[in-house]
Amino acid sequence: MFLQRGFSRLLSKSNNLLLSYNKFNSNVNKLSLLSSNNVNLIKSNNNVKSIIQNNNNNRFYSTKSAAEVDDEIPPEENDKTKTDQLIEETEKVIGLSEKHDFQTETQKILHIVAESLYTEKEVFIRELISNSSDAMEKVKHMQLTSASEIQDPEIPFEVKISTDEDKKTLIIQDSGIGMSREEMIKNLGKIGYSGSKEFLQKLGEQTDKASIIGQFGVGFYSCFMVGHQIKIYTKSAKKGSKGYLWESDGSGSYQISEADGVQRGTKIIIHLKPNAYEYSKKQSVENIIKKYSNFVGFPIYLNGHSVNTIRPLWTMNKNAITAEEHKEFYQFLSKSYDTPTYNIHFSTDSPLSIRSIFYIPSQHMEKYGMGRMEPGVSLFSRRVLIQQKAQGILPDWMRFVRGVVDSEDIPLNVSREHLQDNGLIQRISQVLVKRILKNLDEESKKDPIKFNKFMSEFQGFFKEGIITDFKWKDEISRLLRFESSKSTEDSPCSLDDYVKRMKPDQKQIYFMPATSRNVAETSPYFEPFQLKDVEVIFTYNSLDEFVLTNIGHYGDKKVVSVESKEAEEFLNQNQEKKQDTLSKEQIDGFLSWIQEAVADKLSGASPTQRSISAPAIVVDHESATFRRMMKMMEPNKQHQMAKQQVEFNMNHPIILKLNSTREQNPEVAQLVAEQIIDNALITAGLFDDTREIIPRLNKILDKVLTK
Numbered sequence: 087m088f089l090q091r092g093f094s095r096l097l098s099k100s101n102n103l104l105l106s107y108n109k110f111n112s113n114v115n116k117l118s119l120l121s122s123n124n125v126n127l128i129k130s131n132n133n134v135k136s137i138i139q140n141n142n143n144n145r146f147y148s149t150k151s152a153a154e155v156d157d158e159i160p161p162e163e164n165d166k167t168k169t170d171q172l173i174e175e176t177e178k179v180i181g182l183s184e185k186h187d188f189q190t191e192t193q194k195i196l197h198i199v200a201e202s203l204y205t206e207k208e209v210f211i212r213e214l215i216s217n218s219s220d221a222m223e224k225v226k227h228m229q230l231t232s233a234s235e236i237q238d239p240e241i242p243f244e245v246k247i248s249t250d251e252d253k254k255t256l257i258i259q260d261s262g263i264g265m266s267r268e269e270m271i272k273n274l275g276k277i278g279y280s281g282s283k284e285f286l287q288k289l290g291e292q293t294d295k296a297s298i299i300g301q302f303g304v305g306f307y308s309c310f311m312v313g314h315q316i317k318i319y320t321k322s323a324k325k326g327s328k329g330y331l332w333e334s335d336g337s338g339s340y341q342i343s344e345a346d347g348v349q350r351g352t353k354i355i356i357h358l359k360p361n362a363y364e365y366s367k368k369q370s371v372e373n374i375i376k377k378y379s380n381f382v383g384f385p386i387y388l389n390g391h392s393v394n395t396i397r398p399l400w401t402m403n404k405n406a407i408t409a410e411e412h413k414e415f416y417q418f419l420s421k422s423y424d425t426p427t428y429n430i431h432f433s434t435d436s437p438l439s440i441r442s443i444f445y446i447p448s449q450h451m452e453k454y455g456m457g458r459m460e461p462g463v464s465l466f467s468r469r470v471l472i473q474q475k476a477q478g479i480l481p482d483w484m485r486f487v488r489g490v491v492d493s494e495d496i497p498l499n500v501s502r503e504h505l506q507d508n509g510l511i512q513r514i515s516q517v518l519v520k521r522i523l524k525n526l527d528e529e530s531k532k533d534p535i536k537f538n539k540f541m542s543e544f545q546g547f548f549k550e551g552i553i554t555d556f557k558w559k560d561e562i563s564r565l566l567r568f569e570s571s572k573s574t575e576d577s578p579c580s581l582d583d584y585v586k587r588m589k590p591d592q593k594q595i596y597f598m599p600a601t602s603r604n605v606a607e608t609s610p611y612f613e614p615f616q617l618k619d620v621e622v623i624f625t626y627n628s629l630d631e632f633v634l635t636n637i638g639h640y641g642d643k644k645v646v647s648v649e650s651k652e653a654e655e656f657l658n659q660n661q662e663k664k665q666d667t668l669s670k671e672q673i674d675g676f677l678s679w680i681q682e683a684v685a686d687k688l689s690g691a692s693p694t695q696r697s698i699s700a701p702a703i704v705v706d707h708e709s710a711t712f713r714r715m716m717k718m719m720e721p722n723k724q725h726q727m728a729k730q731q732v733e734f735n736m737n738h739p740i741i742l743k744l745n746s747t748r749e750q751n752p753e754v755a756q757l758v759a760e761q762i763i764d765n766a767l768i769t770a771g772l773f774d775d776t777r778e779i780i781p782r783l784n785k786i787l788d789k790v791l792t793k
């Protein structure tokens with residue numbers, strides 16, 4: 087009897103292949119449906135090559151071989167042919183259970199995490215797998231340092247995950263370090279982050295809540311987003327430890343009891359909430375594992391089948407890694423969803439052996455006031471994790487870099503606490519920082535637009551580097567980008583660009599602090615530079631001025647402010663002296679008069695050599711930025727402005743008129759003199775509160791109008 091329409095699904099020889107009838111009908115030429123009694127009859131038919139049996143033990147006979155039938159089945163469906171092995175709850179509780187309350191802040195965080203933190207609920211799987219991986223790394227480390235203390239050392243390192251659609255459960259089991267009773271109370275009952283209050287506050291302010299996952303140690307609690315009841319069986323890897331059950335519905339308390347039959351490591355059983363039943367489906371969970379945890383360094387089995395590819399990318403040949411693999415690996419390392427801007431794959435064998443991959447993210451969270459980022463580079467030795475988020479492998483200002491460093495020169499028992507003080511780590515760090523900076527410089531040349539975008543996002547870190555890590559000053563300075571009189575915000579210039587455009591007689595790099603481009607371009611400090619066609623870097627914030635002052639020299643070029651004495655000397659070079667309208671005596675007379683008239687603000691008065699269209703200019707004064715910084719540091723202290731050195735444009739019409747008015751109308755002259763000095767102080771950014779000048783300005787207006 088030939089196969090007829092009437093049944094839509096069949097099971098293959100492995101007894102559980104669901105095959106749609108339509109596909110089957112086109113794949114299989116001749117099938118006979120027979121009861122088991124008729125098997126012999128059909129076997130005698132030469133055309134029959136395979137027997138296919140369905141759930142009801144009905145058998146179908148095909149003229150194609152089993153392999154041929156299998157080959158024609160799409161892989162996705164083929165996967166379902168494998169026998170699932172689900173993890174059972176075989177442990178037995180012994181004795182009474184103890185009830186504990188979660189720490190108050192943990193309760194709040196638990197509530198937030200469960201209700202709102204993760205926009206994508208599915209990441210709880212990533213969090214739990216990552217915890218399992220960490221736990222197994224710890225045993226792997228023990229194996230190399232204190233092997234004899236490991237409980238059941240023969241158990242293989244693997245993460246076993248099991249989905250049960252009938253029971254609506256998801257189980258994640260590892261053979262890692264496990265937890266003792268005390269460790270469970272400490273690790274699962276209290277939030278690991280010391281600044282929990284700050285965390286709660288930030289969480290309230292931050293809209294992109296998903297992005298802070300992992301930063302504050304709330305990973306485990308994410309399983310309460312999907313589970314209404316969580317059970318954890320765990321047994322510490324320390325020889326002789328007992329097994330325990332930890333249970334909670336996440337509301338406010340948890341119970342701990344001793345349990346029998348617990349395997350070394352941790353087994354988490356999640357009883358799923360109705361809106362999270364999809365996580366009891368094998369296919370959904372498989373997709374999530376592949377999406378987030380493909381690079382976990384241990385095999386992951388889902389219902390008994392291997393799902394991840396363990397490929398330590400950093401040990402592979404550079405050219406063998408695709409962009410997609412880099413992206414996946416970066417997302418795995420950084421627990422983020424963006425595409426890295428750059429990847430830096432660096433290996434060397436001498437003088438040190440280093441295999442490393444670094445990723446530069448596309449954005450960072452510090453700019454949103456999310457607190458300091460943690461270091462993002464993990465340290466390995468021969469593929470054994472020494473420390474995740476290792477301090478000291480890169481300098482603190484490079485904390486935005488994510489990646490992996492593996493060096494077989496690092497002893498496995500290196501003290502994790504003192505990594506930073508370790509001479510070898512410092513040497514490795516030197517090599518790596520140099521390499522990363524060199525690589526970024528190359529990237530800046532390859533694609534300046536991409537680099538400028540990257541620098542505008544991350545420049546704060548590099549500026550921090552200039553200030554805190556002096557040894558890399560030259561390399562970092564090369565990467566910084568600035569706006570200048572000859573370049574714009576969209577197309578900023580490097581110090582190298584600036585140097586290339588310098589005038590033949592120019593020995594210094596000039597910068598000018600201003601509040602905006604408009605203020606900069608109309609400033610009397612900029613005017614003479616513009617006339618000479620000399621480029622000036624504009625800085626719009628205190629940090630930039632501070633950074634440029636710290637740079638001090640770029641190569642053999644000194645970096646100076648346009649307000650400095652050095653700048654003045656440059657401007658006066660080869661400057662033809664203009665014919666003065668007033669005689670030397672008249673000029674001296676004016677200068678001594680004004681110095682006396684505004685004695686409380688002037689430390690000196692002299693004629694200017696600068697070509698300026700303003701009547702007066704403050705020179706060689708204290709930095710307005712430093713003054714503001716001092717005020718910020720000591721807000722309650724009155725910061726008296728120091729007396730200033732002012733230069734006067736002795737050919738300026740206002741100065742000439744003021745010179746004659748001082749004798750004809752001393753009252754008006756006094757007001758105008760004070761105003762000229764205040765205007766110069768405002769231009770120099772030194773005037774704290776311009777409201778002070780309003781009463782005088784009103785008097786001047788009154789005098790002008792009553793003439």
Ligand SMILES: Nc1ncnc2c1ncn2[C@@H]1O[C@H](COP(=O)(O)OP(=O)(O)OP(=O)(O)O)[C@@H](O)[C@H]1O
Nearest residue numbers: 217218221262264273300302303304305306307352
């Ligand atoms: N599978 C596990 N095996 C052993 N210990 C675990 C396991 N899962 C969690 N823990 C312990 O519980 C602690 C808290 O875990 P949790 O995921 O909340 O934070 P974290 O892993 O420290 O930080 P994060 O996951 O945010 O990077 C861990 O630091 C670890 O000590």
